[in-house]
Amino acid sequence: MAIADSSLLEHLEPIARLSAGRRKELAALCFIEKVNQDIDPMRMNMAKAAQAMYLIKGDLGLRYDDGRKVRLRGGTEVTKHPVNADPKITDTIALTDIEILRIDMDLLDIMMTWDQLSNNDNPAKTAQSSITEKSARSVGDWINETSVFSAFNLQSGIFSRLPAANVEEMFKRMTSITVTAGQVVIQQGGEGDYYYLIQRGCAQVTRIVDSSQPALMLAELNEGGAFGEDALVSDNKRNATLTMKTDGELLRLNKKDFVELLKAPIINQINLLEAQSKVSNGAVWVDVRLPSEYKYEHIDGAINLPLNEIRRLANSLNKDKEYILYCQTGRRSSAGAFVLAQSGVKAFVLTGGTRNKS
Numbered sequence: 589m590a591i592a593d594s595s596l597l598e599h600l601e602p603i604a605r606l607s608a609g610r611r612k613e614l615a616a617l618c619f620i621e622k623v624n625q626d627i628d629p630m631r632m633n634m635a636k637a638a639q640a641m642y643l644i645k646g647d648l649g650l651r652y653d654d655g656r657k658v659r660l661r662g663g664t665e666v667t668k669h670p671v672n673a674d675p676k677i678t679d680t681i682a683l684t685d686i687e688i689l690r691i692d693m694d695l696l697d698i699m700m701t702w703d704q705l706s707n708n709d710n711p712a713k714t715a716q717s718s719i720t721e722k723s724a725r726s727v728g729d730w731i732n733e734t735s736v737f738s739a740f741n742l743q744s745g746i747f748s749r750l751p752a753a754n755v756e757e758m759f760k761r762m763t764s765i766t767v768t769a770g771q772v773v774i775q776q777g778g779e780g781d782y783y784y785l786i787q788r789g790c791a792q793v794t795r796i797v798d799s800s801q802p803a804l805m806l807a808e809l810n811e812g813g814a815f816g817e818d819a820l821v822s823d824n825k826r827n828a829t830l831t832m833k834t835d836g837e838l839l840r841l842n843k844k845d846f847v848e849l850l851k852a853p854i855i856n857q858i859n860l861l862e863a864q865s866k867v868s869n870g871a872v873w874v875d876v877r878l879p880s881e882y883k884y885e886h887i888d889g890a891i892n893l894p895l896n897e898i899r900r901l902a903n904s905l906n907k908d909k910e911y912i913l914y915c916q917t918g919r920r921s922s923a924g925a926f927v928l929a930q931s932g933v934k935a936f937v938l939t940g941g942t943r944n945k946s
């Protein structure tokens with residue numbers, strides 16, 4: 589297995605829509621796999637539903653649940669999309685030796701969610717005033733420029749626990765502070781008040797275990813690093829001291845906002861059967877993915893309201909109708925449903941997204 593080259597990702601949907609920097613981060617987390625003729629690459633990996641699989645080279649056969657068979661060739665228009673995007677595909681077979689690229693679907697979806705939310709016109713305006721008062725950059729630029737929102741931090745760290753519906757709200761509530769070398773940001777034994785992210789600079793973490801001994805050096809945190817969550821989550825005292833080693837800039841969220849935002853907001857989640865019953869009574873399917881993803885495949889009768897445009901389009905929806913939002917995982921659709929609900933639209937989310945549909 590080889591790590592993917594980021595230029596390869598430029599041609600794949602929806603990855604092509606991410607910024608070059610984001611694609612590079614993603615490339616480092618994707619692998620190219622060679623698969624021999626007559627092998628089913630979908631079966632080679634038990635967690636098939638959890639991975640988007642792109643055909644890069646060679647010919648692959650798909651079989652659908654109605655028995656239909658389709659032959660695909662790597663490097664063509666149709667293979668810009670994940671070959672396993674359609675839940676009606678039951679199995680695949682390598683018709684020649686092939687190369688495929690697999691991406692964790694959750695990771696891809698996290699990146700698309702953040703990217704689309706940060707490119708949303710409205711939050712950019714509101715968030716900019718609280719986050720970057722000194723700069724005229726848009727939130728989108730800002731997110732792409734700082735490693736606080738790196739793929740790694742979005743996939744692990746606190747952001748992976750942040751419900752997608754709250755991402756936009758978090759932008760609004762975070763504030764930026766300037767700190768200087770030697771400044772103690774958190775004192776061991778103090779009360780938990782803020783959660784911090786390092787936008788610029790370097791901090792060291794120390795702990796006094798025995799008051800007759802010098803403080804233990806625990807870690808050094810750099811740009812993109814985060815600290816101060818333990819006391820907020822556990823309601824204990826601060827378990828270490830954080831001192832700036834250099835001048836820098838930190839983003840912070842107060843305890844109340846931190847606790848509130850980590851809790852999932854109430855969104856109407858429904859399963860496939862409930863959704864289908866609503867649709868037969870007049871509800872409308874809404875695909876919140878990008879137009880390119882929608883165009884490639886979507887639920888029959890669904891309309892396309894991409895997440896980054898949903899706020900602008902909310903007013904065009906009928907307030908008397910019910911709308912059922914979906915994406916692959918339920919992440920982008922949760923964020924969209926939250927925005928629609930705030931605009932007074934009756935919005936529901938297909939639990940777990942279309943990858944649970946088959």
Ligand SMILES: Nc1ncnc2c1ncn2[C@@H]1O[C@@H]2COP(=O)(O)O[C@H]2[C@H]1O
Pocket residue numbers: 774780793806807814815816817818819820825826827828829830
């Ligand atoms: N070993 C460690 N490595 C990195 N960070 C740490 C370590 N121990 C504690 N911290 C951070 O230091 C913070 C001190 O305040 P909190 O207890 O709220 O949360 C703590 C963690 O975020």
